Amino acid sequence: MKGLQVRLAHVVGKRPLSRTDHWSFLFGQIAIYSLVVLVLTGAFLTFFYDPDTTQVIYQGAYTPLRGVLVSQAFASTLEVSLEVRGGLLMRQVHHWATLIFIGAVCVHLLRLFFTGAFRRPRGLNWLIWVALFVLGIAAGVTGGILPDDMLSGGSLSLIQGVTQSIPLVGTHLTGLLFGGAVPGGQVIPLFYRLHVLLIPVIMVELLVVGRWLLRRHGHSHYPGATHIPPLSSLALFFATCGMLTLLGTVGQINPIWLYGPARPGTTGAGAVPDWYMGFLDGAIRIMPAWEPIVAGRPLTLSVLIPALMVPGAFFTVLAAYPLIERWLTGDSRIHHTLDRPREAAVRTAAGAAGMTFYGLLWAAAANDQLAHHFNLSLFAVTWFFRVAIVAGPVVVFELTRRICLALQEQDRQQLTHGIETGVLRRSPRGEYTEVIASPAQRGIHANQH
Known part of the structure; x- marks a missing residue:
């Protein structure tokens, strides 16, 4: 029986025979197992999807769209959804797995950050998970474009606007991306190759490197942690697969037959991207319309700042944080034991401030819905987010820092008395x-x- 457990652990996750027992360590495994589901369901979908943008007359099983001019990409997505046995389940499981994968990576990064698991010798492991977060977003965006439905058209319009806002080279980059006229017939085949070939390969290679680093440095752990047998990893794998299958079965997502094919100007006011792109949508919505003229040319800061500069700065600081903290604290020691968040007041406060910044941008993506459902002025809601995005992180930083210091004092009192x-x-x-x-x-x- 013991030999069977060892072989099962080797096949599923290649984990050591024991690992630190804490629930927060499960998110990294959930992310890996979600990626496995993504690869398997994606391989199934590639047999039926056609990334061709040639316009055809739809004659498939969905009666309301018969006789409508659609792209071959849209028609093939409808076919796999409504005519291929198990196709809709695979599509929905694939979509849910994307959402869960990015969410699990995000929460895993928070666990690494707040416990100090990014310190030496695990700085490279931190960079790997940051890269997986960015690549997961890129995979979600490129995959969302492929059905060529109404939501895909809205995303392509946003990509076009962001690309064209880049000074000096924006117009040329747009031409290279779309192949001349927008949307053109080049962008969907290009995104298909990125989504199916390049991005998954890089993600798998990063996980292999991360696995090698884990074996080299060992697991970080909390003081006094216990251990559990590796067979629980197999149970978590099946639990993840089962939950994703359940979500794909009962949770409808991206019903493109209801949206219809992509048409210019057909995106509805309530259409929003998947949750992981909400911060970008919110940043664009609350950004003032700044378009100064520089050297006789308009500079579209209203798009350039929220869509490129803010995310670029955010992810750069996120990736460089281990070096920043090491430089500020002068701590270059090797750390295998994790911190409680209260033990690093400034770091925890900085993390809470970053979460507030991200969360406010995410919530700002629904400024129109908030104004509509709560009978508020859209102007007032937008200005609330403009002020909150500046003041909110500062207030949360100081409040969190004081709470951590108070908890530290409580711990000292307990040790003393x-x-x-x-x-x-x-x-x-x-x-x-x-x-x-x-x-x-x-x-x-x-x-x-």
């Missing part, structure tokens, strides 16, 4: 006193229960 147990004892003389336990005794008592 002990922990209140709430247990009262009466002495023979009739006086009542509370039992005070040492932190070690409290930990032993908790483990026994």
Whole structure:
């Protein structure tokens, strides 16, 4: 039986025979297993999808669209959704796996950040997960373009606007990307090759390198962590596959037959991108219309700043944070034991501020929906986000820092005076006193229960 467990662990995840037992370590595994599902379902879909943008008359099974001029890409996506056995399930599982993969990578990065798991010797591992986050977003965007439906057309319009906003070379880059006229017949085949071949290969190679680094440096761990057998990794793999299959079965997502083929100007007001692109949409929505004239040419700062400069700065700081912290603290030691977030007040406060910045941009993507459903002025909602995006991270940083310092002081008090147990004892003389336990005794008592 033990040999079977070792072989199963080798096939599924190639994990060591034991690993640190903490629930926060599961997100990295969920991301890996979601990527496995993405590769398998994507391989299935490639047998039926045609990235051709040639216009054809639709004559498929979906009656409301019969006789409508659509692209071959849209027609093949409808075919795999409505005519291929199991095709719709595969499409929806593939889409849900994308959302879960990016979400798991995002939460895993938060775990690495707040516990200090990016410190030496794991700085390269941090860069790998940041790169996986960016590549996951790129895979989601390129894959979302492929159906050539109404939402795809809206995304292509955004990509066109962002590309054209780049000074000096924007127009030339747009021509290279779209092949002349927009949307053209070149961009979908190009994104198909990126989505199916280049991006997955890079992601798998990064995970292989990350796996090699893990074996070289070992797992980081919390003080006093226990261990669990590797077979639980296999259970998590099947649980991830089962949950993604359940979501693909009962959770409808991207029903392109309801959206219709891509047409200029057909994107509805309520159409929004997937959650991982919400921050970009929100940044563009709340950015003032700044378009100064420089050297006789308009500079579209209203798109350039929120769509390129802000995300570029955010991900650059995110990738370089291990070096930034090492430079600020002068700590170049090797760390294998993780921190509690309260133990690094400034780092935790910076992480909370970054989450606030990202979250406010994400929420700003729904400024029109917020104004509509709460009967508010769109102008007022937009200005609220403009002020909050500047003031919010500062307020959250200071508030989080003070909370961490207060928790540190509480820990010092407990080490000095002990922990209140709430247990009262009466002495023979009739006086009542509370039992005070040492932190070690409290930990032993908790483990026994």
